Amino acid sequence: MPGAEDASQTFVIVGAGLAGATAATTLREEGFAGRIVLVGLEPHHPYLRPPLSKEFLAGSADRDSVFVAAADSYAERGIELRRGVRALSVDPIDHLVALDDGSEVHYAKLLLTTGSRPRRPDLPGAGLDGVQVVRTLDDAEALHERLAGGGRRVVTVGAGWIGLEVAATARTLGNDVTVLDRGAVPLASTLGAEVGGVFAQLHADHGVRIRPHSAVARIIGASGAATAVELADGTVLPADVVAFGIGAEPWLDLAESAGLEVTTGIAVDEHLRSSDPDIYAAGDVADAMHPLVGLRLRSEHWANALAGGAVAARSMLGLGAVHDAIPYFYSDQFDLGMEYSGYVPLAQGGEVVFRGDPAAREFVAFWLADGRVVAGMNVNVWDVNDDVQALIRRGRRVDPAALADPAVPLAEL
Numbered sequence: 001m002p003g004a005e006d007a008s009q010t011f012v013i014v015g016a017g018l019a020g021a022t023a024a025t026t027l028r029e030e031g032f033a034g035r036i037v038l039v040g041l042e043p044h045h046p047y048l049r050p051p052l053s054k055e056f057l058a059g060s061a062d063r064d065s066v067f068v069a070a071a072d073s074y075a076e077r078g079i080e081l082r083r084g085v086r087a088l089s090v091d092p093i094d095h096l097v098a099l100d101d102g103s104e105v106h107y108a109k110l111l112l113t114t115g116s117r118p119r120r121p122d123l124p125g126a127g128l129d130g131v132q133v134v135r136t137l138d139d140a141e142a143l144h145e146r147l148a149g150g151g152r153r154v155v156t157v158g159a160g161w162i163g164l165e166v167a168a169t170a171r172t173l174g175n176d177v178t179v180l181d182r183g184a185v186p187l188a189s190t191l192g193a194e195v196g197g198v199f200a201q202l203h204a205d206h207g208v209r210i211r212p213h214s215a216v217a218r219i220i221g222a223s224g225a226a227t228a229v230e231l232a233d234g235t236v237l238p239a240d241v242v243a244f245g246i247g248a249e250p251w252l253d254l255a256e257s258a259g260l261e262v263t264t265g266i267a268v269d270e271h272l273r274s275s276d277p278d279i280y281a282a283g284d285v286a287d288a289m290h291p292l293v294g295l296r297l298r299s300e301h302w303a304n305a306l307a308g309g310a311v312a313a314r315s316m317l318g319l320g321a322v323h324d325a326i327p328y329f330y331s332d333q334f335d336l337g338m339e340y341s342g343y344v345p346l347a348q349g350g351e352v353v354f355r356g357d358p359a360a361r362e363f364v365a366f367w368l369a370d371g372r373v374v375a376g377m378n379v380n381v382w383d384v385n386d387d388v389q390a391l392i393r394r395g396r397r398v399d400p401a402a403l404a405d406p407a408v409p410l411a412e413l
């Protein structure tokens with residue numbers, strides 16, 4: 001391995017989440033023998049976030065299970081993991097990253113995998129004890145402490161994936177749970193009202209109250225701790241725990257400091273290369289050109305971080321890798337498990353075809369645009385995701401009646 005000073009053989013990765021850790025590992029697997037520096041703001045080794053609103057929050061998965069790789073595997077692979085260190089700025093002319101421990105690292109190639117940070121409420125009472133977001137391992141541990149014993153009054157603000165998953169976990173742990181939805185139907189902006197309604201019914205059936213068209217005015221507290229949430233219409237909901245799941249924003253400060261092109265994220269091509277040929281981006285922070293649809297997509301999902309981290313590493317090595325995976329995500333809430341594959345921007349407002357019974361919560365939903373399947377979601381139906389992805393990838397017109405007919409194998413469409 002080259003010495004610490006050999007900048008021509010140094011690859012720096014900023015952001016030690018799933019995308020960054022995957023990229024570092026892939027560099028070694030592809031035979032890169034140079035220096036790899038992986039800089040991470042958090043004190044922890046890289047970990048997975050999906051369990052933080054599900055099994056880890058519930059206490060059914062232990063701490064060790066959330067890590068991307070064993071703690072000693074980074075050193076074993078010659079990856080310099082700098083934990084608890086923030087990269088402050090990037091100088092693309094001198095190929096230099098400045099770190100908040102006072103040091104600087106020269107790079108030959110730089111990968112930004114800085115992910116996204118949760119939107120935080122800017123409301124009176126937002127700093128009270130019991131009010132929090134769920135993004136980090138520390139957040140999830142704090143929330144678990146609050147929910148584990150049951151019997152708490154929990155208000156989840158936001159009816160997106162994280163808000164609903166936290167609500168389901170809180171309810172399963174025996175708490176009294178209300179979800180505040182800014183819109184009319186949970187998840188409608190992604191799935192449309194009809195499929196979103198399946199999730200509304202799921203939560204209602206498990207005793208979660210979902211309040212549509214609700215906006216929070218302030219959090220009320222006593223002795224420094226939350227006691228209630230006051231809505232814009234004056235309604236006061238008693239609450240000991242207020243969990244905000246109101247979306248996330250990509251960390252763009254480094255990209256901006258480097259003068260990179262920024263759109264809804266760091267604008268990158270299908271090789272995940274930015275407007276600077278020596279700087280790449282992957283994971284939540286990347287707004288990547290998808291070669292199959294000719295659109296830039298920014299995807300805040302686990303599979304995108306995993307696939308994108310590997311593609312970015314190969315691109316940095318000049319191996320011509322292309323990030324053309326069909327976007328994919330999953331969710332688990334109560335006894336409902338689902339997988340979604342496809343292009344949300346193309347599916348929005350499209351025709352929805354059901355195969356199976358939405359009321360029984362066992363079905364596959366397909367979104368069609370111009371007669372072609374652009375997205376599909378299997379709910380409590382398994383081993384069909386490959387077929388759904390194949391339909392999307394083929395991009396041929398399909399007969400909606402055949403799509404809806406469980407007797408017609410998907411592979412035959």
Ligand SMILES: Cc1cc2nc3c(=O)[nH]c(=O)nc-3n(C[C@H](O)[C@H](O)[C@H](O)COP(=O)(O)OP(=O)(O)OC[C@H]3O[C@@H](n4cnc5c(N)ncnc54)[C@H](O)[C@@H]3O)c2cc1C
Pocket residue numbers: 014015016017018019020039040041042048049050051052053085086087088113114115116134135136162251254282283284285299300301302303305328329330331332
């Ligand atoms: C609670 C929760 C549940 C989720 N559930 C699912 C799910 O069920 N299915 C699914 O598909 N996806 C899920 N996701 C989304 C998924 O976890 C993310 O898409 C994924 O974590 C993105 O990985 P990443 O590596 O791009 O970014 P991140 O995981 O955000 O990692 C980026 C890291 O970079 C660090 N960083 C930022 N700026 C700097 C800097 N200047 N210097 C040093 N370090 C920096 C950050 O602190 C962070 O640790 C969930 C997310 C959350 C929060």
